[in-house]
Amino acid sequence: MTKHHVKGWQAIQDEVLRRIHAREWPPGHVIPNEVDLAQEFGCARATVNRALRALAEEGLLDRRRKAGTRVALHPVTRATVDISVIRQEIEERGQHYDYRLLACDAASPPAPVRATLGAGSSLHVTALHSGDGAPYVFEDRWISLKTTPDARSADFTGISANEWLLAHAPYTHGDIAFSAEAASAQDASLLNTAEGAPLFVVTRTTWDHDCAVTAVRLAYAPGYRIYTRIGAQSDSAG
Amino acid sequence: MTKHHVKGWQAIQDEVLRRIHAREWPPGHVIPNEVDLAQEFGCARATVNRALRALAEEGLLDRRRKAGTRVALHPVTRATVDISVIRQEIEERGQHYDYRLLACDAASPPAPVRATLGAGSSLHVTALHSGDGAPYVFEDRWISLKTTPDARSADFTGISANEWLLAHAPYTHGDIAFSAEAASAQDASLLNTAEGAPLFVVTRTTWDHDCAVTAVRLAYAPGYRIYTRIGAQSDSAG
DNA sequence: GAGTGGTCTAGACCACTGT
């Protein structure tokens, strides 16, 4: 109930974080409501709301009307992975970007792809992205010509389908999967590794509203890893 | 300049999203300032701010004081991956969770781990988590006894180090890496697969302020994949 | 029904930064 008169919503967030961290408010504990906290901190309720809402978005607090705010029981670690354009990704590593189109044909996609992309005619684009001359990632992509007819006349020799779509084909949502796969003969040949070598693979499908735009498999050369930081804030180790 | 009188900040967000999506505001375009938008939408500036701030946090907008707000040039795809306790992860798949402690010894960690965990004495804990009797993930963990001395007397036969730390050792931040590795002899034996099989591996280190708490390598059984959705909002395909 | 968070408002001042 002491007045602290801290500086802003971040200071309030820090203090709440400290109490969670110090187990003054253990997991499951219902913390004081916004009005009380606002009084304690000597600020407006909106400021408290801003601080607590941010923590709730990170998964540290559970907030429900009437039930109040409680410290999350199972502090899920929420890792945010930024996925940029491949060219940018390579250049950010300080390497020279090189791109080579392997094939670009209208074709009927295999069943698993057809299931999401639809049965309409599709464009199959394969390409290899390299950094400083070393193969970096093999892009195997299907583009729905029904959703993106312009792709038929696009020239993917100068610009990768990855970037072309970014500039020409908006999407509303998508899904991504990360997995480990054994290199196929094609993977191995292109990525300059042995068949069966463990590859980090990203599979992505994007939609524009209800229409699938593109489905892509990105097979990265051995040694690739996605790295990210978690919690500038608090949690519990696990 | 038409007044729309929409419902709330989400409606404003939707409209902004629509304009980005429809290329009315193409990538790089500087959009009107908050005051103008507030007038157009017939709401308070704070409401516009709420909508635009949320979009900026998702990476769709770049906002800078004085420079204004512009549509992001390189809409990085920001995927959020939720990492929960392993037991919970397995149970959420509807499987029966089983856990077996393999070893728990005080030891000196290998150089790469020692580099982050420090040279102090550490506890080495290895365990296997299974779902419905099938091996799910092999946990290979080092715990700093300097940071978490209580771990020395903890009993990891009944509760995994994963969960014990969650309840006893708070952390402030950490880093995670996702990669693909070939199964070692130990991996293969425990995960019931062939040596050299591609495994999805998560490597995580967590700190409590400046003190490293624990470093863990999680090697998942073949077939494991992390799946997540991107953008309930808009972007561009890539 | 009543308590809690969710949101909105109208106005204000501050902080950063491009010109």
Next chain:
DNA sequence: CAGTGGTCTAGACCACTCC
């Protein structure tokens, strides 16, 4: 310097949901 976003306030009403 001046324009823009960042934040705070004091108050209000609403929406959900537990009791």
